[in-house]
Amino acid sequence: MHRSVGPALGIVLALTTTVHAQDVVNGEALARRWCVSCHIVSADARTGQAxxxxxxxxxxxxxxxxxxSLRRAMTAGHSRMPDFSLTKQEQDNLxxxxxxxxxR
Incomplete structure (x- = not known):
C-alpha cells in the first residue's frame, strides 16, 4: 500500500502546480484587462507609479x-478604485x- 503513495503524491503535486500556474496566467490577463488603467501591472516594471x-x-x-490586504482592497476598494465585483476565483487569480x- 505504501508503494502507491509516492506516485499518487507526485500526481497531486503536479496538478497543484499546474492549477497554480494557470491561476497566475488568468490573474495576469485580468490585471491587463481591468487594473492597467490605474496600475502598472507588468512584471518588467521595477519602479514607478501610475x-x-x-x-x-x-x-x-x-x-x-x-x-x-489584497482581497480587502479588491472588495472594499478605495476612493479611486471602481467596484469590479470580482468573483472569489478572479480575486484568487489576481x-x-x-x-x-x-x-521575478
Whole structure:
C-alpha cells in the first residue's frame, strides 16, 4: 500500500502546480484587462507609479502586502478604485499573479 503513495503524491503535486500556474496566467490577463488603467501591472516594471498608485511588482514586494490586504482592497476598494465585483476565483487569480511577481 505504501508503494502507491509516492506516485499518487507526485500526481497531486503536479496538478497543484499546474492549477497554480494557470491561476497566475488568468490573474495576469485580468490585471491587463481591468487594473492597467490605474496600475502598472507588468512584471518588467521595477519602479514607478501610475496615477500615484504603486505598480504590481512594488505591491508584491511590499512586506505589508498579504492575501488579506489584497482581497480587502479588491472588495472594499478605495476612493479611486471602481467596484469590479470580482468573483472569489478572479480575486484568487489576481492575488496569485501579484505574488508571482515577488520572485521575478
Amino acid at each position: 496615477n500615484g498608485l504603486p505598480s504590481f511588482p512594488t505591491l508584491a514586494k511590499a512586506p505589508q502586502t498579504t492575501e488579506t 492575488i496569485a499573479y501579484i505574488f508571482s511577481l515577488r520572485s
